[in-house]
Amino acid sequence: MxxxxxxxxxxxxxxxxxxxxxxxxxxxxxNAGKTxxxxxxxxxxxEDVAPTVGFSKIDLKQGxxxxxxxxxxxxxxxxxxxxxxxxxSYGIIFVVDSSDVERMEETKETMSELLRHPKxxxxxxxxxxxxxxxxxxxxxxxxxxxxxxxxLVNEHKCLCQIEPCSAIIGYGKKIDKSIKKxxxxxxxxxxxxxxxxxxxIQKDTTxxxxxxxxxxxxxxxxxxxxxxxxxxxxx
Amino acid sequence: MGEVQKGLLxxxxxxxxxxxxxxxxxxxxxxNAGKTxxxxxxxxxxxNTITPTQGFNIKSVHSHGxxxxxxxxxxxxxxxxxxxxxxxxxxMLIYVIDSADQKRFEETGQExxxxxxxxxxxxxxLLVFANKQDLATASSAADIAEGxxxxxxxxxxxxxxxxxxxxxxxxxxGMNWICSQITSRKK
Ligand SMILES: Nc1nc2c(ncn2[C@@H]2O[C@H](COP(=O)(O)OP(=O)(O)OP(=O)(O)O)[C@@H](O)[C@H]2O)c(=O)[nH]1
Ligand SMILES: [Mg+2]
Numbered sequence: 001m002x003x004x005x006x007x008x009x010x011x012x013x014x015x016x017x018x019x020x021x022x023x024x025x026x027x028x029x030x031n032a033g034k035t036x037x038x039x040x041x042x043x044x045x046x047e048d049v050a051p052t053v054g055f056s057k058i059d060l061k062q063g064x065x066x067x068x069x070x071x072x073x074x075x076x077x078x079x080x081x082x083x084x085x086x087x088x089s090y091g092i093i094f095v096v097d098s099s100d101v102e103r104m105e106e107t108k109e110t111m112s113e114l115l116r117h118p119k120x121x122x123x124x125x126x127x128x129x130x131x132x133x134x135x136x137x138x139x140x141x142x143x144x145x146x147x148x149x150x151x152l153v154n155e156h157k158c159l160c161q162i163e164p165c166s167a168i169i170g171y172g173k174k175i176d177k178s179i180k181k182x183x184x185x186x187x188x189x190x191x192x193x194x195x196x197x198x199x200x201i202q203k204d205t206t207x208x209x210x211x212x213x214x215x216x217x218x219x220x221x222x223x224x225x226x227x228x229x230x231x232x233x234x235x
Numbered sequence: 236m237g238e239v240q241k242g243l244l245x246x247x248x249x250x251x252x253x254x255x256x257x258x259x260x261x262x263x264x265x266x267n268a269g270k271t272x273x274x275x276x277x278x279x280x281x282x283n284t285i286t287p288t289q290g291f292n293i294k295s296v297h298s299h300g301x302x303x304x305x306x307x308x309x310x311x312x313x314x315x316x317x318x319x320x321x322x323x324x325x326x327m328l329i330y331v332i333d334s335a336d337q338k339r340f341e342e343t344g345q346e347x348x349x350x351x352x353x354x355x356x357x358x359x360x361l362l363v364f365a366n367k368q369d370l371a372t373a374s375s376a377a378d379i380a381e382g383x384x385x386x387x388x389x390x391x392x393x394x395x396x397x398x399x400x401x402x403x404x405x406x407x408x409g410m411n412w413i414c415s416q417i418t419s420r421k422k
Binding site: 048049050051052053054055056057073077078079080081084085212215216219220222223226227 | 341342344345348363375376377378380381384385386387388389392393394395396397408411412414415
């Protein structure tokens with residue numbers, strides 16, 4: 001009886017919680033399995049993927065959360081765009097190809113650079129040690145060691161959880177439970193610290209938007225001049 | 236799969252057997268960006284009806300389940316208003332830029348940003364072909380993405396594909412991305 005009431009109370013409490021909009025970024029080296037993971041979460045077959053050299057996003061509902069996940073290209077030549085999305089992200093999903101031992105050093109450097117960024121430090125990170133289905137894939141503990149993960153996340157005050165998983169073994173309801181578990185962990189951490197994160201993100205995105213708007217206006221003005229000049233040339 | 240250049244055919248094959256009525260692609264870019272060369276690459280002999288539309292410099296490719304409209308956007312500001320009628324129910328936007336013409340990055344970026352504001356193009360996926368990568372002075376995809384402020388386009392998926400319409404390199408990769416977007420859209 002007591003537990004029934006407690007359940008009811010919990011339910012009521014949750015029901016009264018406001019809907020929270022949360023943006024996450026999905027990053028990691030090219031070929032790590034980010035797009036496959038995102039597709040799986042969205043309930044689409046993760047088979048038909050092309051390398052991302054750009055941006056796409058998915059929206060999903062999870063409890064009281066409206067979650068948007070940005071899937072960003074991980075190739076060396078496109079990684080430079082990541083930083084533009086840091087300000088608005090509440091948390092990071094970092095996908096690692098656990099079977100690609102040769103690129104662990106590059107992975108480590110990339111992650112280090114990411115966590116060091118002032119717009120990222122202090123935010124929670126979920127590491128997906130992907131491709132566990134592959135032979136020779138590093139186990140969780142080995143990935144932690146290869147990336148010096150403990151040191152990295154302590155240094156930058158990022159709460160961190162690592163989940164060994166495979167993005168291709170199932171999708172939608174049959175998605176790898178570890179991916180689901182990791183995502184729930186990330187949202188749980190975000191919820192716990194929501195107000196502070198919200199404030200930080202409001203501040204950072206307001207600044208970024210203002211800078212973008214100004215840049216946009218300035219460019220429009222420069223281009224207007226160029227167009228005028230070429231117009232004058234004709235006459 | 237290891238196939239040679241298939242261009243639009245791969246997309247057509249993808250569409251076969253699907254419910255999709257017609258896929259409407261609009262291909263745009265400043266003059267000299269390489270649209271015509273690219274079009275020739277995309278529309279191999281199977282798609283051979285490239286008909287210039289009278290009045291303005293618009294070319295159309297029709298095929299089963301396919302409609303591709305191509306036109307220049309530079310120097311034709313006067314006919315802008317006519318574009319609208321070609322933008323209706325667009326499924327995919329391909330924007331071509333000359334990666335070696337750094338002087339015009341801002342201009343082409345401005346054109347693109349004005350274009351995507353059109354309500355017909357709301358949340359339409361955008362493929363940017365960073366063309367002329369065979370030239371030594373070509374900028375990288377990331378630099379171009381930065382130059383075009385692509386990160387401010389958050390309402391649609393976008394992809395920047397380095398390519399050389401001349402050699403054909405990268406063109407099929409771009410079409411593969413379009414294919415992957417079609418499946419996503421179909422659900
Ligand atoms: N065996 C195995 N293959 C996987 C797994 N996840 C992804 N892949 C494959 O790895 C390749 C790359 O996957 P993507 O999802 O495109 O990788 P990405 O991280 O999005 O890469 P970029 O878009 O280039 O940054 C694809 O061929 C996937 O099918 C996995 O868990 N196991
Ligand atoms: Mg990807």
